[in-house]
Amino acid sequence: MLSEFLNAAFLVALVAATFRMVTPILFTAIGLLVVNRGGIVDLSTEGVMLMGALAGFTAAYYSGSLWLGVLVGALTGGAISLLTAFLVVILKMNQSVSGIAINMLAAGLSFYLFRLIYGSSGETVPTVSTFDPLPIPLLSEIPVIGKVFFSQYALTYLAFIMVVLVWAFLYKTKSGLVIRCTGDNPRTVDTKGISVNLVHTALLVFGGMMYGIGGAFLPLVATGLYVPGISAGRGWIAIAIVIFGNFRPFRVMFGALLFGFLDALQLQIQGIGIDFPYQLLIALPYVLTIIVLIIGGKSSGKPLHLGIPYHRE
Amino acid sequence: MQQKSQPILQIENQTKRFGNVLANENISMQVCGGEIHCLLGENGAGKSTLAECLYGFYRPDSGKYTFKGKEFKPRSPRDAIDAGIGMVHQHFVLSPPMTVIENIVVGTESDGIWLDLKSASEKVAALCSDYDLDLELDTIVGQLPVGRQQWVEILKALYVGVDLLILDEPTASLTPQEVEKLFEILQKMKTKGLSVILITHKLHEVMEISDRVTVLRKARLVGTVNTIDVTRETLVNMMVGRTVSFQVAKKIKTPGRAILELRDLHVLKDNGLDGVKDFSLSICENEIVGLAGVAGNGQSELFDAIVGVRQLQNGQILLSGEDISNDSPDMVIKKGIASIPPDRMTQGLLMGFPIKENLILGRHRVAPFKKGIELKYRVIEQFAEQAIEHYEVVATSGEQIAKTLSGGNLQKVILARELSHDPRFVVASSPTRGLDVGAMEYVHKRLVELRDSGIGILLISEDLDEVFNVSDRIAVIYNGEAMGILNREEATREGVGLLMAGFRGGGG
């Protein structure tokens, strides 16, 4: 039985599945990381992913362009986060409550819109042909490794590139410093004449676009079809992963990889039909999430002003 | 030293309201180039408001500024910074987990998008050597002592280049040595031709450092005078409209039985290191024991241990012989220990709550404020009205939200709460920090009254004037250890100063 685990085909499939699982979560987590570093708690990730998935899928379905789907997913996410910004930045509403409200709205709205657009008959399931992997020339020809790591989807590369970009942005640019300081003490930037509201709004819109892309990845790459509730808790898991990653880009990336790996592992083990209660395997990543949250409760990298609305007086 | 130079700043008829609170009414003043100009006034007189308007943080309702010969209309702090005005705020504005240099550079304008900490560090290092500041630029700001954090605040202003620096109560939480150093910095700025507006309540500082003084009272201008032309008494009179005695009248009292006994206390700091070691001290009825010491020598840990928010590793705390070690804070309050915490914003008050509710915190579960499960708001409101009157809190009513109060008035709310509920023992940490002279006189009188009525008081303070003024005995803490205890009569400032610096055998 062990040999089955260790054969090359299994490993390649495992790694490929890992990356497929990681990508949407990584997009969302890295977007959320930036929002959190600016001091905003955003629980709307799950709902925004869902809306991004539906909008992205619909755009791709009617236009035939997958990339247009990705773009529309991003824009939809950005637009919903603009609503979040209105609630928490302008109205100074409780950030957790606002996030939950957006989730509930998105859950209902996505279901309703799906029915509206595609009907409820269920005779013909709308599908799109998914993205093809994009092997990187030369690198993908390296034996084993090439096939494992350098024959992924364009969006997967993009997700990892975003990690590097976000890291460079946060730690190597002046705007990044402004964001980090805003998260710890918004007055530090307010007293320099920088609008805290503007910073927060920009971060939320960026974050929303990332969640939207993360959501759009699901129908456009992973499944090829949209089913209600397609995000399946990934938005929540992204929140846990940011905490696990102690609000640091590369640690968040490792957290996402770990989660993706466990998720892929359970799929692959199910796939080869080992006699093991698969429900336990499915639960594994979620159990991990809970453990992470318990441990991460006192994470040291947490921005000091996280979740507290900023009032000047 | 009279300034003959041109005014660099002219404020004409500034008025500012917050809702129906008039904070500045028709204030006009001038600041000259290269002068140190003190702004003096009681708590809530409108000093911070004036400064914040000038810095573009608040928009005045009316009035006109002329800065460096041009009309100046700041719409945000950016305008003030661009014009050459910097400010060190009453409550520090720093990002504690970031480094010194990051805190200095954040939000400053320079070319390009990339963060260039290296060339910024060079520039700041040059400033540091200019002003004789010994500061590691890569240190995490939160790990610096308060005095150093203030340097960071000053460097923030110098880094962007200022002609006028406003400092709002910069000395309120500094040790005497740190104040000394700050004044050296200000003098250097002055010789470089910079102007300084300094807000402070400490008259000896005003006399020592300023060229001119502008006094505000109840939102209005009283006047501007040359420092050499006035005495402390004149200034006090201008400020509060009456004379204030700096020395409280104290009757001789023989201390009664020990009321609070600390026995071999061992308490840890947050970082797990020793905060207080083998600390023993007993305070009797009818007695005020002053605990002197440079900030950060275990005072806050000791305070926390007494009020029950920090675990004792070892030792005992006895209240009238009863062991209250590791009692919950709630029990400690119920047993009659009142406490005035060192940090009013985080430990003393709920900033988002109205004054009236802040006034009954910790007593909200006892009569007369509670009956059954219901809070008796009528009683609470009455109590609040009285407290506001007695303690001269400048507030519209008990409904006013704490965070809209001026710094000194926040402190008064805490005092009113803690001292009005018939405590058996009071532990007070820097109770007059940020208070104006009138309010300080009141607090000292009140502490002495409480002592006369039989209460024991532990007064933890870095301010030697205060310690000598009200204490019956003076203890010194250094590095978490008790350095000795002296009777007020036999103690000298020099001796206590030596003990504070860790030299045993100082004292009498």
Ligand SMILES: Nc1ncnc2c1ncn2[C@@H]1O[C@H](COP(=O)(O)OP(=O)(O)OP(=O)(O)O)[C@@H](O)[C@H]1O
């Ligand atoms: N944001 C605000 N909203 C409402 N009232 C305010 C606000 N800020 C200040 N005030 C009120 O304006 C008055 C002046 O306050 P200010 O902070 O200028 O006093 P201050 O002279 O600096 O006093 P202190 O010495 O105690 O710091 C006070 O009565 C205060 O309660």
Ligand SMILES: [Mg+2]
């Ligand atoms: Mg003030």
